[in-house]
Amino acid sequence: MKFFRKFECEICNEKFSKQEVLMHHMEIAHFKHAPYDCKVCNQNFSNMLDMRDHLKKEHSYKIDR
Numbered sequence: 001m002k003f004f005r006k007f008e009c010e011i012c013n014e015k016f017s018k019q020e021v022l023m024h025h026m027e028i029a030h031f032k033h034a035p036y037d038c039k040v041c042n043q044n045f046s047n048m049l050d051m052r053d054h055l056k057k058e059h060s061y062k063i064d065r
Contacts, residue, residue, distance in 0.1 A: 011026070040055075
């Protein structure tokens, strides 16, 4: 029943009955198993280490600040 689907995907507007189902949908459909995203350029990464390397190389981010 679509009437009870109140959790909406902000990317494709599909609606889900539970937050967990929405999060699973976003990971599978939109992030392609890359749940870590760069807030500067929106590039996605499959793990935190790759994202940190990206931040250091591409955005001059210092981990120990």
